[in-house]
Amino acid sequence: MTEMTPRFRPLVALEALARHRVAYVLIGGLAATLQGSPLTTGDADICPDLSPDNLRRLAGALRDLDARVYASDSPRGLKFDIAPETLVQAQIWNLITKAGRLDISWVPSGTQGYADLARDAITYELENVVVPVASLADIIRSKEAAGRDRDRAALPTLRLLLERLEQQT
Numbered sequence: 001m002t003e004m005t006p007r008f009r010p011l012v013a014l015e016a017l018a019r020h021r022v023a024y025v026l027i028g029g030l031a032a033t034l035q036g037s038p039l040t041t042g043d044a045d046i047c048p049d050l051s052p053d054n055l056r057r058l059a060g061a062l063r064d065l066d067a068r069v070y071a072s073d074s075p076r077g078l079k080f081d082i083a084p085e086t087l088v089q090a091q092i093w094n095l096i097t098k099a100g101r102l103d104i105s106w107v108p109s110g111t112q113g114y115a116d117l118a119r120d121a122i123t124y125e126l127e128n129v130v131v132p133v134a135s136l137a138d139i140i141r142s143k144e145a146a147g148r149d150r151d152r153a154a155l156p157t158l159r160l161l162l163e164r165l166e167q168q169t
Helices: 010-019 028-034 052-064 114-119 136-146 149-168
Strands: 024-027 043-048 068-071 074-078 092-097 100-105 122-126 129-133
Touching (some): 024 028, 028 149, 043 114, 074 092
Antiparallel strands (some): 024 043, 092 100
């Protein structure tokens, strides 16, 4: 029997982050979806605060989620030392957890990291889990700066959504 990649259940990951009181901002496709984007995603992306206490809380949440480094040829991922001092050794972590894919970016493209994104973040409550979500303008800014094909493809839809949201206010 072959191992299967865990099903994407973002609420499970967000609950673990909340339980451990991790300071973060949800970014990327899932953050855009919560704001009305019709585009789908198969992962959750977060930008956590880099303070030592928060890194300890994040490490605890990642251990609870059985986080492993994502590898396309290993459905359950590769084990690694989930410790604060390990987490800060990479700018981006692509992880697989029991809740599916979870990517961590300390300083997403076009931003200055957590404090920059937290400033304009919008709070959503999803089944009693409070989730700080990057503003659509910040998501667009980051995708523009990243310049990846998939980000460029999403930009027209996200810009149109932002324009519509701005017209409603």
